[in-house]
Amino acid sequence: MAKLKAFTQEWMNAFRRRIADSKEYREIAGNWEGSVSIIINPDPARGVPETVYLFTDYWHGDVKDFLVCDKAKAESADFIMSGDYIRWKQIARKEIEATKALMQGKLKLKGNLVYVVRNVKTVNKVVDLLGEVDTLFPDD
Amino acid sequence: MFYDRDLSFIYYGPTRIVFGINSSRDIQAEIEALGCRRAVLVTDPGITKAGLLDRVVKSLGPGCAGVFSDVPQDTGIEVVNAGAAYARKCGADAVVSLGGGSVIDTAKGMCVLMKEGGKLEDFEGVQLLTRWQTPHVVIPTTAGTGSEVTCMAVVLDKRKGQKIFLLENYNTPRTAILDPALTEKLPPLLTASTGMDAMCHAVEALHSIQREPITDGIAMHAIRLLVRNLPICVNNGSDLAARGQMQIAATMAGWAFNNSMVSIVHAMAHSIGAVAGVPHGIANGILLPFGMEYNLPEAAESYALAAEALGTREKGMGEIEAAESAIRAVREFTVRIRHPQRLSEAGVSRDQLAQAAELSVSDGAIIWNPRPVPDSSDVLELFQKAF
Ligand SMILES: [Fe+2]
Numbered sequence: 001m002a003k004l005k006a007f008t009q010e011w012m013n014a015f016r017r018r019i020a021d022s023k024e025y026r027e028i029a030g031n032w033e034g035s036v037s038i039i040i041n042p043d044p045a046r047g048v049p050e051t052v053y054l055f056t057d058y059w060h061g062d063v064k065d066f067l068v069c070d071k072a073k074a075e076s077a078d079f080i081m082s083g084d085y086i087r088w089k090q091i092a093r094k095e096i097e098a099t100k101a102l103m104q105g106k107l108k109l110k111g112n113l114v115y116v117v118r119n120v121k122t123v124n125k126v127v128d129l130l131g132e133v134d135t136l137f138p139d140d
Numbered sequence: 141m142f143y144d145r146d147l148s149f150i151y152y153g154p155t156r157i158v159f160g161i162n163s164s165r166d167i168q169a170e171i172e173a174l175g176c177r178r179a180v181l182v183t184d185p186g187i188t189k190a191g192l193l194d195r196v197v198k199s200l201g202p203g204c205a206g207v208f209s210d211v212p213q214d215t216g217i218e219v220v221n222a223g224a225a226y227a228r229k230c231g232a233d234a235v236v237s238l239g240g241g242s243v244i245d246t247a248k249g250m251c252v253l254m255k256e257g258g259k260l261e262d263f264e265g266v267q268l269l270t271r272w273q274t275p276h277v278v279i280p281t282t283a284g285t286g287s288e289v290t291c292m293a294v295v296l297d298k299r300k301g302q303k304i305f306l307l308e309n310y311n312t313p314r315t316a317i318l319d320p321a322l323t324e325k326l327p328p329l330l331t332a333s334t335g336m337d338a339m340c341h342a343v344e345a346l347h348s349i350q351r352e353p354i355t356d357g358i359a360m361h362a363i364r365l366l367v368r369n370l371p372i373c374v375n376n377g378s379d380l381a382a383r384g385q386m387q388i389a390a391t392m393a394g395w396a397f398n399n400s401m402v403s404i405v406h407a408m409a410h411s412i413g414a415v416a417g418v419p420h421g422i423a424n425g426i427l428l429p430f431g432m433e434y435n436l437p438e439a440a441e442s443y444a445l446a447a448e449a450l451g452t453r454e455k456g457m458g459e460i461e462a463a464e465s466a467i468r469a470v471r472e473f474t475v476r477i478r479h480p481q482r483l484s485e486a487g488v489s490r491d492q493l494a495q496a497a498e499l500s501v502s503d504g505a506i507i508w509n510p511r512p513v514p515d516s517s518d519v520l521e522l523f524q525k526a527f
Contacts, residue, residue: 096148099507100350102266102267103266103307103401104149104150105150105266105267105309107266107267108265108266108267108268109265109266109267109268110264110265110268111264111265112264112302112304112305113264113265113266113305113307113504114302114303114304114305114504117503117504117507118502118503118504120507
């Protein structure tokens, strides 16, 4: 299968499908409820001319909306994670770990840290599954 | 010493340290050095009663914009919001906190609101801020929390019944004034337990999965200072030389865990604190050797370093043997400083352990533990051993 262009709706659908199809995710994520948005800061030199807003929604092991969205929708999420394009790419490729990146200020989180950490296995699984999506990044 | 080949980390510790007996008299100059003119002083009723507030108000002179002394034992968002409103009314451009963890966390929250406006609830999160916050000078009155050099503030949201966290590098205190004279009157048990909190920060930084060479070095020296000086402070609180070394140890341990994080012992201490009201330092002091025993299969290298610092690693000792000597030494040390040994001595009842174990596995600190904790049964077993 051809690689999917990162941050497109098609790519989001594939990401959503990965999670929905994962039995392991369903088991781990039983407690998680709430939406998470991902904000990717623009990086014109690497092919990201403007801010990218993504919205993902999870409910007790199920997955709901996965959307490329606008600023208002992204800011309506329960948890908002933002960071530079290069950091997100490193996370998707598992070159850096999401929790560590947060603590070091490479990513920002708006929302209840305790909840996120309590569900860190869910977060890590989502990141793992993201890494499995065959992705063509803007600067590849 | 070996670290992973792909070791990568950021060490961050921007706080200026001013140390010396009666160094708190320099507060005015330190405020001016930050380019500020008038500071609001944040403290609690205990400090006021002990006469420590008067001393600092006097040293601040005309630089004191006002005093906010309504900080309770565990601070809440309504306290921080009220403190910030007061600071604005006074026209303060800096914050001085005089006290222990709750006072310092209140002041940290106020610094954000004084710079950014709004309510504390709006700033719940991690590294959200993009500029330096209101300058904050901390004058600790205990030697333990290390909060004078950390980027973290924990504040209770009573309405939601949960703690909110603010982790902001840009809100790390600018200056810490370590004045041993201010800790002189700390009673022996409080001296011992706050000191064990610092010991725990150092040991947990050493065994954390985020450990790195800089924090390892800092943590080891913090342990050396603690071992030498905490027993002296417990036996003779007015030995200001030892009090001073304790403050330095606590600050160093603060740097270590602010970067490397804490893990299972703190997760358990937070939980038994929430369930049974055991003070943070006491819980840590009791649980530390049990946590180390649990981690031994994964953290022998770290504990061998601890043994070097504790002075128990003898020539020719292998890593495991050295690590075991560290665990024994920590246990003996807590006896020497007359620290409680069992949770049952600290007001815990056996039927509270299961709930505390359950809470521990969902505590943030547990993710940095060197030995993965599969479920709450492991923690319950530890609690039972420590009971
Ligand atoms: Fe602590």
